[in-house]
Amino acid sequence: MRSSDFAFRVGVGAFAAALLLIVVAIAVTLANDSTLSIQRFGLRFWGTSNWDPVAGEFGALPFIWGTLYSSVLALLIATPVALGIAVFISELCPNALRAPLIFLTELLAAIPSIVYGLWGIFVLVPAVRAVEIAMPASLRALPLFSGPPLGVGMFAAALILAVMVVPFTSAIAREVLRAVPASQREAAFALGATRFEAIRAEMFYARTGIVGAVMLGFGRALGETMAVTMVIGNNPQVSLSLFAPQYTMAAVLANEFTEAANALYLSALVEIGLVLFVITLFVNMLSRALIWSMARQAAPRPAVLVPRGAEA
Amino acid sequence: MPRKVLSACFVGACALCVGLALVPLAFVLFFVVSQGIQSLNVDFFTHGPRPVGEPGGGMANAIVGTLMLTGLAAAMAVPIGILSGVYLAEYRGSRFASAVRFAADTLNGVPSIVIGVFAYAVVVLPLRHFSTLAGGFALGVMMIPIIARTTEELLLLVPNALREGALALGATRARAVFTVIVPAALPGIITGVVLALARIAGETAPLLFTSFNNRFFSTSLTQPISSITVQVFTYAISPYEDWHRQAWAGALVLVTIVLVCSMAARLAAARVASIRGQ
Numbered sequence: 130m131r132s133s134d135f136a137f138r139v140g141v142g143a144f145a146a147a148l149l150l151i152v153v154a155i156a157v158t159l160a161n162d163s164t165l166s167i168q169r170f171g172l173r174f175w176g177t178s179n180w181d182p183v184a185g186e187f188g189a190l191p192f193i194w195g196t197l198y199s200s201v202l203a204l205l206i207a208t209p210v211a212l213g214i215a216v217f218i219s220e221l222c223p224n225a226l227r228a229p230l231i232f233l234t235e236l237l238a239a240i241p242s243i244v245y246g247l248w249g250i251f252v253l254v255p256a257v258r259a260v261e262i263a264m265p266a267s268l269r270a271l272p273l274f275s276g277p278p279l280g281v282g283m284f285a286a287a288l289i290l291a292v293m294v295v296p297f298t299s300a301i302a303r304e305v306l307r308a309v310p311a312s313q314r315e316a317a318f319a320l321g322a323t324r325f326e327a328i329r330a331e332m333f334y335a336r337t338g339i340v341g342a343v344m345l346g347f348g349r350a351l352g353e354t355m356a357v358t359m360v361i362g363n364n365p366q367v368s369l370s371l372f373a374p375q376y377t378m379a380a381v382l383a384n385e386f387t388e389a390a391n392a393l394y395l396s397a398l399v400e401i402g403l404v405l406f407v408i409t410l411f412v413n414m415l416s417r418a419l420i421w422s423m424a425r426q427a428a429p430r431p432a433v434l435v436p437r438g439a440e441a
Numbered sequence: 442m443p444r445k446v447l448s449a450c451f452v453g454a455c456a457l458c459v460g461l462a463l464v465p466l467a468f469v470l471f472f473v474v475s476q477g478i479q480s481l482n483v484d485f486f487t488h489g490p491r492p493v494g495e496p497g498g499g500m501a502n503a504i505v506g507t508l509m510l511t512g513l514a515a516a517m518a519v520p521i522g523i524l525s526g527v528y529l530a531e532y533r534g535s536r537f538a539s540a541v542r543f544a545a546d547t548l549n550g551v552p553s554i555v556i557g558v559f560a561y562a563v564v565v566l567p568l569r570h571f572s573t574l575a576g577g578f579a580l581g582v583m584m585i586p587i588i589a590r591t592t593e594e595l596l597l598l599v600p601n602a603l604r605e606g607a608l609a610l611g612a613t614r615a616r617a618v619f620t621v622i623v624p625a626a627l628p629g630i631i632t633g634v635v636l637a638l639a640r641i642a643g644e645t646a647p648l649l650f651t652s653f654n655n656r657f658f659s660t661s662l663t664q665p666i667s668s669i670t671v672q673v674f675t676y677a678i679s680p681y682e683d684w685h686r687q688a689w690a691g692a693l694v695l696v697t698i699v700l701v702c703s704m705a706a707r708l709a710a711a712r713v714a715s716i717r718g719q
Contacts, residue, residue, distance in 0.1 A: 137615035138532065144524035145541040148589060151582055152544045155551065158562045213458025221452055222459075230459060232707065237466050239699045241643025243670045244692045247677045248469045251476075251685070292465045299462075323448035345550075352552020354646040359677065379554045379646070386558070386650045402558040406551060413550035 155406065163400035165393055174400065180365045182390075187397040191365035193404070195375040199283060199357065200350035202371075203290035207350075208343050211295045212332075215302035215342075220328055231303075238296035246359035249289045254280040254360055257288070261372055276372045279362065284371040286361035290350045298346035301420065305338030306331060308424055337426070341419030348412040352405060354379040378405045470696070477693025480686035485694075489658050490672075496683050500691055502658040503667040506573070509660065510652060510668055511642050513577025518584035519634060525585070526592025526630075527618055533597070542593075545586035556582050557647035565651060571665040576652025580641045587640070591633030595626040628713045632706045639702035643695050645670035669695055 166174065170187060177188030218230050258280030268274050276282075309331045317327035332339060362374020363384060378401050389395040484499045491498030525541060532538050560579035565571055599622050607617035623630070645668075653665035654675060660666075669691050676688035 131613060134614040137613065137618070138528075140615075141524045141528040141531070142537065144521050145528035145537070145589075147521050148525050148541050148548065148585060149544045151585070152547050154563070155548075155555070155559045158559055159555070162562050210458045210461050213455040214462055217455035217459050221455055232703075233463060233466060236700070236703065237462060239640065239643075239703055240466075240469060241645070241670065241695050241699065243643065243645045243673050243677075244469065244473060244695055247673060247688055247692050248472055250677055252468065252472055292462075295462050323444050325448035325451040326444070328451070348550050352550075352554065354552065354554040355674065359674075379552055382554050382558065383646055383649055386561070387653070399558060399562070402555050406555045409550055409552055409555075410547060413547065417546060 159399055159403040159406055163396050163403050165396035166400045167396075169393065170397075174397070175404075178365065178367055182385075182388075182394050185391075185393055187393075189378070189397070189401055189404075191367050192376055192378045192381050192401060194367045195283075195361065195365075196351055196377040196379070196405070198375070199286045199290055199361065199377060200347055202283065202287035203294055203350045204343065204347055206287060206291035207294040207298060207346060210291075211298035211342075211346065212302055212339065214295070214299040215306055216328055216332075218299075219303045219306045220331075221324070234296045234299055237292070238300070242293070242353065242355040245289055245293060245356040249285060249356055249360040253289060254285050257282075257285045272369050274372055275370045276368070278372060279374060281360055281362040282370075282372050282374045283361065283368075286357045286375075286377075287371070289356045289360055290353055293353060293356065294346040294350050297349050298342050301342035301345055302339055305335045305342055305420065305423060308338065309335050335423060337419050338423030341416040341423065344412055344416030344419065348409050348416060351412065352379055352409050354383050358383045378402075473689065473692050473696050476686070476689035477691075477696075480690040481693055485687075485690055490656055490687075493681060493684075498687070500667075500669060500672055500687065500694075502655065503669045503672040503691070504694070505658070505660065506652070506655070506666040506668045507642055507670070509573055509666065510576045510580055510648070511638055513573065513662075514580035514584050514641055515634070515638060517577065517581030518588055518637070522585045522588025522637075523592050523623075523630065525589040526596060527623065529589065529593040530596035531614070531618060533593075542590075545589050548582070548586040549590070552646075553583060553644055554646040554649075557649060557651055560647065560651045568663065570663060571651065571653035573652055573659075573662045573664065573666040576648045576666065576668070579647035579651045580644060583644065583647065584637050584641050587637040588630075588634060591637070592626075592630050595629040595633065596622060598629070599625045628709060632709050635702050636706050639699050642698055643670060645674055649674075 166187065174187060174189055175193060176190060178190045179186045179188045180191065181187075214230075214234060218227060218234075222230060258278055261274075261278030261280065261284075264274060264278075313331055313334050314327050317330045322330065357377055358380040361377060361380060363376050363380060364374040365376045365381070366373065368375060382398055382402055382405075386395075386398055389398055482499075484497055485501075486499060486504065487501055488497070488499040489502045490500070525545070529538050529542055529545075556579050560575050560582065564575035564578050568575070603621050603625060604617055607621040608614075612620070648668050648671050652668060652671070654671045655665045655667045673688045673691040673695070676684040676691070679685070
């Protein structure tokens with residue numbers, strides 16, 4: 130190797146190393162700045178629901194509950210829709226429609242979170258409130274629908290999250306379906322399968338990748354901040370009710386970070402950030418591993434499957 | 442025949458899913474445009490915010506703030522992102538490249554609010570001040586992995602014959618990369634940067650406690666600065682009708698930026714493809 134080539138490699142390598150460094154620095158900084166809270170509360174931090182900054186008591190259970198509950202609900206709504214879109218675009222739609230539909234779904238991902246939030250406050254929340262008021266009393270007696278009809282709350286948050294997650298999941302699922310070898314479909318059709326049966330066979334073949342796509346959407350939902358903060362009601366409580374105002378980890382950071390008046394309060398908030406970081410890290414790693422193993426398996430054509438945000 | 446009926450139902454259900462996703466898109470765009478256009482006027486672009494109760498005013502300070510923040514972010518992320526992308530593409534087999542690729546994908550998945558916490562810890566705390574620098578840093582961190590991965594992908598699309606030709610003529614690796622390979626991919630890379638900028642300009646969460654907000658016109662790097670997104674957030678959760686109108690106008694500006702950028706990127710990409718195809 131020429132010495133100038135070596136210098137070039139080291140030179141651009143240094144910039145690439147910056148990327149690694151940033152990720153390590155995020156982990157170290159968050160861990161470091163949350164030690165106070167970790168030492169003070171230990172695991173109790175995640176098991177109790179008393180969030181009282183004035184008294185110096187911090188229990189983050191309602192936040193992790195709200196984050197997981199809203200994300201799971203969003204997935205329940207978004208996954209069938211996203212997979213339907215992926216199947217329609219990759220398998221069923223006429224060629225002329227494909228590019229415009231991809232553009233429109235990408236646009237859905239490109240609209241800033243704050244715009245969804247604004248729309249959520251002034252359009253979605255009143256609509257949700259109307260639905261809640263119209264709900265028959267017999268249903269209202271269920272724990273799932275208990276509480277006053279405020280509009281803001283878990284249901285509005287899950288809906289808006291679902292809208293924001295759909296384009297991500299469907300984009301990855303589309304790529305995954307594209308990576309399924311044509312022989313799979315051809316074989317199914319040759320055996321006399323209907324369209325539905327052929328697609329079912331393809332989806333079965335691509336199941337790992339599809340689970341990966343859904344997980345990736347989950348990772349997005351966990352970290353989504355602005356739109357959720359604006360419609361979830363920001364009330365730290367653990368409740369099954371869809372109508373109850375609740376809180377998420379990202380939302381409490383957005384609302385309270387600038388108000389953290391002492392070191393312990395700040396440290397408790399950073400610990401929430403740390404755990405959010407670790408959870409999303411695991412979910413993303415798992416989803417990537419799934420998508421990759423699917424790509425390997427389907428390998429004849431090296432499909433570029435690793436998602437990037439820039440697709441929006 | 443029930444199997445055929447089932448199949449037809451399935452096709453219909455998939456088409457319905459597409460419709461279901463497009464309904465919220467249409468709703469959001471409709472409200473943003475119809476509400477935003479009412480309060481969008483020249484003042485919006487030339488005046489700062491007025492005190493509560495005094496109608497009118499605009500977001501001139503926030504627009505300047507967003508431009509400065511995205512400018513800083515680009516100044517940080519474009520060189521690091523493109524050169525990391527070059528490394529990833531040129532030495533794609535190496536173990537270090539896999540580690541960096543993994544780091545980029547990880548960073549891409551980190552929630553933006555967590556990036557904000559990180560920027561708070563490493564820029565705001567040492568400077569003891571919310572500042573434009575801190576906000577630009579947070580946005581830059583978000584932008585680096587997007588640009589790196591886009592650049593890598595586009596460089597891999599450049600035909601290997603170009604690289605081999607340059608090296609066969611005796612060019613060093615650096616010369617081959619910077620005078621032959623990168624220029625060949627440049628239109629695509631620029632498109633990627635524009636898309637990344639559009640995405641970054643719409644970010645709110647990482648700015649809440651880095652660049653914070655500022656009621657006044659500022660171009661200082663070390664003072665808090667307003668941005669369109671944070672201003673929209675402040676106005677949206679306020680109790681004042683007039684501020685709500687301003688928020689819708691701000692949202693319209695944001696959506697317009699995103700729309701124009703993605704359409705321009707799409708047109709550019711189509712054009713490049715058609716030139717290549719000939």
